[in-house]
Amino acid sequence: MTRGVPRALALALALLPACGRAPERGAPPAETTPAGAAATPGGVPEPEQGVAPLAKSSVTVWFPSSADATLVGESREIVDTKRAADRGTQILQALLDGPQGSEALAAVPEGTTLRQLWVRDDGTAYADFSTELARGMAGGSEDELLAVYSIVDSLTLNVAEIHRVGILVEGRERDTLSGHVDLRRPLPPDRKLAATRAKE
């Protein structure tokens, strides 16, 4: 099995203060989330600390539409952090928190949490969710398709560093969530699904 991540995290964290971005050599590519990266090696300075407060930026989080089989965008503000994984984590958290308007529906089953998100130098992000994401799926392809692309499109259409998204459940890859959409490899965005924004 593949077990590259903690080592990659450690190396990336060790090298980040020096070069300001994930290293290109000496280690598998890694940018990291703060959430899952508790194992920071002792003595390594925290990157991006002690500087001026970060600006906020507006993103569009994509939810299943309550009107048709597409996604509808709702605006959210996130802290404009330097690392793509930090921005992505905030976006996914907003997605999991659910829609605010009546034009959108919850994207993922109730109780679903984000365990970790990490972003590689090649533009692939891996989002690891709790078991509810698969267990709570009702079994229809429309729900499954919209859940998957609410995650993929919310990340790829907002975070320039993310081009495709792999979805994991409890740290493991799955063939599908409920028998339809192929999750064996990272998915690029479906721009046709994300076509309309909710009225403000």
Place this chain on the structure above:
Amino acid sequence: MKTPRLLTLAALLVAAVEAASAADAIPVAISTDTGGPSTRAVLTFSKPVACHVVETAGKVQVACDQAIAPSPAKGTLGDAILAGFALEGDRALAFTTGRGYRKVESFEIRNPSRLVLDFEGERGGAQAAAAAPAVAPGKSGTIIVIDPGHGGVEVGAVGVSGLEEKAVTLDLARRLAVLLQKQGITAVLTRDEDRVMPLDDRTAIANQNRAELFLSIHLNASKRKSAIGAETYYLSADATDAEARTLAALENKAYQSPDAPQATPVSPPDHGLELILWDLAQNSYLAESSRLAESIQKELNALTGVRDRGVRQAPFRVLMGATMPAILVEVGFISNPEEETRLKADDYKDKIVDAIARAVADFRRGVAALDTGGGSSGASRP
């Protein structure tokens, strides 16, 4: 760009292998796949070894410049294209070709180091029958594979009254088979009972049967209880973007670190490239799959009278790897109480399969017209 990273990984691999068994034969894992149109053998080397492929009468030999330890050391496939393989001496692997063998193509992949051999040729009907249980019994002529979605504990979507998707899809598939047989087509069901059927096996049955078409039948479900009507899907082009996917696979391999701690909860995808290449099979049929989907959607819209939900594309797992035009049709929403009630009625189910059978006939007439040069230019083979 990637070289230093790969070197690091290679160094780790070499260190690990040498520590374990210095100066021994290089372990090579052999896997074979007779599920596709050609027979594929993948040799996965535990470290890079220089080998070349030599073809002699009745044999294809992979000769390496170091001793190798293949696992298994020999194998019998009983395949019309590839009969088997065995170690020859200590540094060559000999593949014995079968009667149907025509030629071999080979290529190498790194991380881990692999040699892929594609043995091309023809398999007889008897061979296909031996390989898959759900194969049409020795009949020549057109075969269409019908795939009733879900099965067994995988019930699929469930309606408010308790109607289960898996039961309706099987019922529809059986009805459709009868209609297609009236058109002189041999219909093969991927499952003809209530049981779990892996998605890959469904596609493999279509490939092994050399089916003309693959029709996967499903019922839809939506959180929107008002959602009604049929939708027909074919594979999204993004999902078959060969370059991106191959690259992603290689990156995944490069991403592995053999000395990482055991406790990590995270496991990025780790697939053999052979799987990815099979997945690309549907890529060559997207234009025809699109036309077949249009044909079915048109008939179902006429039947249901609902607004056009249209043809859509999605990276549906069951369509990947199909080596023929392949679609997934969602004949209605089981999550809509009215549609659920309709889906219980025999006459409505007959109308659905009637519409699909008409669409299949339309599609096949279009192909026949193209073959004789009478069709439009817009629907040519990609």
